[in-house]
Amino acid sequence: MIALKNISKTFNAGKPNEVKALGKLSLEIHEGEFVVIVGSNGSGKTTLLNLVAGTILPDTGTISIAGNNATKLTDYQRSKWIARIFQNPLSGTAADLSILDNFRLAALRTKSKGLTIGKNENFKALVREKIAALGMGLEDKTEQPIGTLSGGQRQALTLLMSVMDECKILLLDEPTAALDPRSAENVICTADALIKQYSLTAILVTHNLKDAANYGTRIIQMGEGEILKDIAAKEKAKLKQAELFEWFG
Numbered sequence: 001m002i003a004l005k006n007i008s009k010t011f012n013a014g015k016p017n018e019v020k021a022l023g024k025l026s027l028e029i030h031e032g033e034f035v036v037i038v039g040s041n042g043s044g045k046t047t048l049l050n051l052v053a054g055t056i057l058p059d060t061g062t063i064s065i066a067g068n069n070a071t072k073l074t075d076y077q078r079s080k081w082i083a084r085i086f087q088n089p090l091s092g093t094a095a096d097l098s099i100l101d102n103f104r105l106a107a108l109r110t111k112s113k114g115l116t117i118g119k120n121e122n123f124k125a126l127v128r129e130k131i132a133a134l135g136m137g138l139e140d141k142t143e144q145p146i147g148t149l150s151g152g153q154r155q156a157l158t159l160l161m162s163v164m165d166e167c168k169i170l171l172l173d174e175p176t177a178a179l180d181p182r183s184a185e186n187v188i189c190t191a192d193a194l195i196k197q198y199s200l201t202a203i204l205v206t207h208n209l210k211d212a213a214n215y216g217t218r219i220i221q222m223g224e225g226e227i228l229k230d231i232a233a234k235e236k237a238k239l240k241q242a243e244l245f246e247w248f249g
């Protein structure tokens with residue numbers, strides 16, 4: 001589904017503030033895998049997601065997504081395959097617009113499922129049904145500005161919006177870092193359920209080692225722009241949180 005081959009990325013090359021963020025990294029992620037990425041600050045995790053999403057382009061190497069050579073495609077061109085959730089619940093939604101209008105905007109972006117969006121009752125009903133399935137009691141608040149919701153509620157809705165877009169790949173960069181423990185648990189559970197329900201290929205970057213141990217089908221540790229460890233499903237299932245702590249010495 002995603003193949004990175006010999007990817008390198010250096011910021012501010014040749015200047016005193018030069019940073020080698022990724023060096024000759026190769027990584028293949030198969031359809032339906034849920035990859036968790038851990039690693040210290042500055043190890044290149046976000047840079048890796050940026051390269052997959054097309055927010056930045058690599059200095060060397062090739063990127064293939066869903067069988068297409070995506071190396072030189074912009075993030076907009078890749079958005080038909082990729083949805084992205086950030087650390088800040090405020091990014092990704094328009095605070096002053098109602099929940100329903102935010103869903104309309106998201107659907108317009110991809111014109112998903114040939115739905116007549118506008119004020120269409122079918123669309124409203126579909127959105128309400130999907131929101132109700134989250135079990136957060138938000139289905140009666142669809143006319144309310146999305147900015148009036150808590151960070152956790154908003155993050156859960158952002159997730160739902162991105163998967164309803166018919167994207168096949170979900171990139172999550174510390175999606176719960178700004179949330180209290182309970183909301184964080186809710187959001188990560190929602191993400192896991194949606195990934196399974198929509199058969200998505202997903203990458204989750206997290207500093208939460210409990211989540212890293214409990215979720216996903218594969219775990220990767222990054223360090224100084226390289227992959228230090230790459231553990232597949234069978235072994236990952238046996239991996240304990242305590243062992244993960246040891247990775248960080």
Ligand SMILES: Nc1ncnc2c1ncn2[C@@H]1O[C@H](COP(=O)(O)OP(=O)(O)OP(=O)(O)O)[C@@H](O)[C@H]1O
Nearest residue numbers: 011012019021039040041042043044045046047048
């Ligand atoms: N746009 C940029 N310009 C200059 N340097 C950058 C840029 N983006 C990232 N870097 C540098 O590249 C390195 C990797 O950064 P990156 O954001 O990928 O780390 P990270 O693993 O996501 O860290 P964190 O856990 O703190 O989020 C860092 O040294 C960072 O300062």
Ligand SMILES: [Mg+2]
Nearest residue numbers: 045046047173
């Ligand atoms: Mg980061």
